[in-house]
Amino acid sequence: MLFNSIDFAVFLPVVFILYWFFCNKSLKLQNLLIVIASYLFYGWWDWRFLSLIIFSTIVDYSIGVALSTEENSKKRKGFLWLSIIVNLGFLGFFKYYNFFLDNLISAFTLFGTELHASSLKIILPVGISFYTFQTLSYTIDVYKRKLNPTKDFIAFSAFVSFFPQLVAGPIERATNLLPQFYSKRKFEYSKAVDGLRQILWGMFKKVVIADNCAEFANEFFNNHTEYSGSGLLLGALFFTFQIYGDFSGYSDIAIGTSRLFGFNLKQNFAFPYFSRDIAEFWRRWHMSLSTWFRDYLYIPLGGSKGGTAMKVRNTFIIFIVSGFWHGANWTFIVWGALNALYFLPLLLANKNRSNIGTVAEGKLTPNISDMLKMCTTFFLTVIAWVFFRANNVSHAISYLNGIFSKSFLSIPEFENRTHAIEVLVLIGFLMFIEWLGRDTQYGLEKFGFKWNKTFRILFYLGVVCIIFLFIGKEQEFIYFQF
Known part of the structure; x- marks a missing residue:
């Protein structure tokens, strides 16, 4: 169901x-x-x-x-x-x-x-x-x-x-x-209302962001030889937000539904695309799985207490096993190994916990240093997602070769560009709401608490209208296959 x-x-x-x-x-x-x-x-x-x-x-x-x-x-x-x-x-x-x-x-x-x-x-x-x-x-x-x-x-x-x-x-x-x-x-009335608010935001992520992004991601990945490097990068970007909207949306609906019945589940996503390095990304992405592997595999193996060789070994084990957990395909293993390579310099330099807490806390915008760090981390994540989405390793390599080709700086040519622009605007709306609410459990939580009742209702109705206006083709949740 x-x-x-x-x-x-x-x-x-x-x-x-x-x-x-x-x-x-x-x-x-x-x-x-x-x-x-x-x-x-x-x-x-x-x-x-x-x-x-x-x-x-x-x-x-x-x-x-x-x-x-x-x-x-x-x-x-x-x-x-x-x-x-x-x-x-x-x-x-x-x-x-x-x-x-x-x-x-x-x-x-x-x-x-x-x-x-x-x-x-x-x-x-x-x-x-x-x-x-x-x-x-x-x-x-x-x-x-x-x-x-x-x-x-x-x-x-x-x-x-x-x-x-x-x-x-x-x-x-x-x-x-x-x-x-x-x-x-x-x-508890307040807990139930908050649960409905989180369900609403989860549904927006799933049916508006993820399902619409899926149409373009599928087109670019399934026909990657027909598109320019800029088009393929756009396809990877669409998948990046598809998997985030899909999985974090599911988590929001699950947590919100639990609150309707009086239960409190742990936060599973903490705005990972605002991360300043890969270590921070993995503290914010699929947190329940990351902490599970940390507590039941990484720490029993010795964690980061041993020498350099043990640290490197344990890092690769934890990421490769995490990748293999996602599916029986070499693409997931390569995806895990690639993230281990991203993580390794931070671990060896003892900087894997240098970015703790909310980025630009108390400020409307990040400083230049944090912005550059977030952009770099996001780009590396987009590249890694190519392996996660590809049918096999050769498909992923071919797709990446296509991205970094001479047509990388060209204007993408593809059908339904108007709809693609609409989806990109909706992604911008998602990131805007989550940026403003990045110090909360979920983005929409920040909105409406202190507002006049009329404005609050109108805002939520606006989100509902966006859902019905831009509902994409129904797609199963990606993580059902895992």
């Missing part, structure tokens, strides 16, 4: 009414309704996927209970590895089986041996990368005694399957989200 669909427009009010008017007197009923609604929401794509999430829930719940009574260190470690093997085993099979098989066949062929093996027609379960990491964080935290294991199976099921963030995050930690299922929620 897509957030930007009629199905969800009917589903959400129905669940909201049942939740606050029929289940509001019982914590168990509230949690049970969330589980039922979440399974319905998830099963809307394919009911067969439900068996995986239910099995994962049972396994990690049972392991958590076992860890609560087991004191033997070897047995505790055994339970932890059971959870890791089961969860990553499912993820590896559904997401990476054919990738490894195809590359194994290619490797044997390279050495003159034909390996006869057949690929499987495997359907990737929606959101498996997200809820797998979410349940793993629970088991690991329980194992490390950072979290008391729950014995409330319904609450745990609701935590694993919570429908607003089930299929594309944010990846919530059990330490933050699970305790919220232990106490009955009470309706």
Whole structure:
């Protein structure tokens, strides 16, 4: 079920009414309704996927209970590895089986041996990368005694399957989200209104920015040999805002929807395109995944405490694994490695934490130094996104060669240029709102609090009108494929 669909427009009010008017007197009923609604929401794509999430829930719940009574260190470690093997085993099979098989066949062929093996027609379960990491964080935290294991199976099921963030995050930690299922929620008008405001901004990002940018990004990337270097750069720029509008828009809708039901999810995007270096970009982009890898992979590997060789090794591991998490394609691995190369000079010079806090805090405009840093970081990010979007590595290299050709400074020639200009203006509106609200949780949060009620309503109605006037062709959220 897509957030930007009629199905969800009917589903959400129905669940909201049942939740606050029929289940509001019982914590168990509230949690049970969330589980039922979440399974319905998830099963809307394919009911067969439900068996995986239910099995994962049972396994990690049972392991958590076992860890609560087991004191033997070897047995505790055994339970932890059971959870890791089961969860990553499912993820590896559904997401990476054919990738490894195809590359194994290619490797044997390279050495003159034909390996006869057949690929499987495997359907990737929606959101498996997200809820797998979410349940793993629970088991690991329980194992490390950072979290008391729950014995409330319904609450745990609701935590694993919570429908607003089930299929594309944010990846919530059990330490933050699970305790919220232990106490009955009470309706708060201000929290619900703020949730609706964030949903509105998320919908603007998705259906206006991302879906319109997708039309041009697809055209340029699918027919890259037909366009000039300036046109291809424009196509990369459109994809840059497509993926931001798509994924941060999803996160805004998920966080806003959660607030309607009395839950607080962690911020997932903090205006990453205003970053002054790559290190800051990765502290602001997909924060729930970045911090997950930091806490459960980078730090256990030694982080940046060891010598230079260990720092370099750990940096490449974290970025390459992060890239591979996104998909079974060499393009994602190259994308991760490229970001590691971007990050490395900052790490070696010990400047990876030099840009902390809000850029140009308290000022309307940044200084020249910050502006140059932001432009440089943004350009490097755009180049990296080419690998993320390309069909394969050769496609990405060919696309980049096209950008940096003699036609780089020419005027782009393509169809629907008028509409492209409209989309660029809308992107400018997005960045203007987010720049003014860059010290908040989401851009639109800054607007309307102290305004006259009439002006506030008119402003929000204006955003709604823009959504209906410039709604693009319906596209699935990009991160559903991950």
